Amino acid sequence: MSKLHVSNHPLVLHKLTLLRDVNTEPKKFRELIREISMLLAYEATADLALEEKSVTTPLAQTKGYALKDVIGLIPVLRAGLGMVEGFWEMMPAAEVWHIGLYRDHKTFEPIRYYSKLPVAPTVQVCVILDPMLATGGTAVEAVNMLKKWGAQKIKYVGLIGAPEGIKRLQDAHPDVDIYLAAVDDHLDEHAYIVPGLGDAGDRQFGTG
Numbered sequence: 001m002s003k004l005h006v007s008n009h010p011l012v013l014h015k016l017t018l019l020r021d022v023n024t025e026p027k028k029f030r031e032l033i034r035e036i037s038m039l040l041a042y043e044a045t046a047d048l049a050l051e052e053k054s055v056t057t058p059l060a061q062t063k064g065y066a067l068k069d070v071i072g073l074i075p076v077l078r079a080g081l082g083m084v085e086g087f088w089e090m091m092p093a094a095e096v097w098h099i100g101l102y103r104d105h106k107t108f109e110p111i112r113y114y115s116k117l118p119v120a121p122t123v124q125v126c127v128i129l130d131p132m133l134a135t136g137g138t139a140v141e142a143v144n145m146l147k148k149w150g151a152q153k154i155k156y157v158g159l160i161g162a163p164e165g166i167k168r169l170q171d172a173h174p175d176v177d178i179y180l181a182a183v184d185d186h187l188d189e190h191a192y193i194v195p196g197l198g199d200a201g202d203r204q205f206g207t208g
C-alpha cells in the first residue's frame with residue numbers, strides 16, 4: 001500500500017483556507033497555489049536520493065551533496081499548471097512534461113487529449129501535479145501513462161483529496177506515494193470534492 005502524506009504544516013493549513021474561500025479571486029488563488037505547492041514540494045521530496053559532492057568554500061574544501069536523480073514534473077492540464085512554479089522554484093533543474101486529461105461529463109472517466117512524452121524516459125523521479133484527487137480516475141490514468149512510458153519512481157502531489165479518489169489510486173498503484181494538503185469528506189453528484197474549493201481550473205484561469 002502506498003503512503004498517504006497529509007500535510008499538517010501551519011502555513012499549508014492557513015493558505016489552504018484562503019484558497020478554499022469562495023471570495024478569493026483568481027490572482028490571489030494562483031499565488032496561493034504556487035505557495036502551497038512550494039511547501040508541498042519540500043514535504044514530497046524529503047526522500048530524494050543524494051550523491052556526495054565536494055565543494056570549496058572561501059575557507060576550505062568540504063563535503064557537500066547534489067540531487068542524484070533528474071526530476072520530472074508532470075502537470076495534468078489544465079489545473080496542474082498552477083502547481084508547476086512552486087515546485088520549479090525549489091528544483092529549477094526539473095524537466096516539465098505536460099499531459100492532458102479531461103473528465104467525461106457523464107461518466108467522469110478520464111479522456112486523454114495531450115501527451116508529448118519522448119520515446120524513453122529522461123527522468124528518474126516523476127512527480128504528478130494535479131490539485132484535486134476526486135474520483136481518482138485521472139490520477140490512475142496519469143500513472144498508467146507514465147508507467148507505460150517506463151517511469152520507475154512516481155509520486156502524486158495534489159492539494160485536496162476525496163477518500164474515494166485516494167482509495168482508487170492506492171488500489172491501482174500501491175507503489176505511488178500520495179502527498180496532499182487535506183483530505184475532504186466526499187464527492188457530490190457531479191464528482192466535485194466537498195467541501196473542496198470548487199473547480200480548480202476555473203478558479204485559476206478565471207473561467208468559472
Ligand code: URA
Nearest residue numbers: 132134192193199200
Ligand atoms: N476537479 C476540480 O477542479 N474540483 C473538484 O472538486 C473535483 C475535480
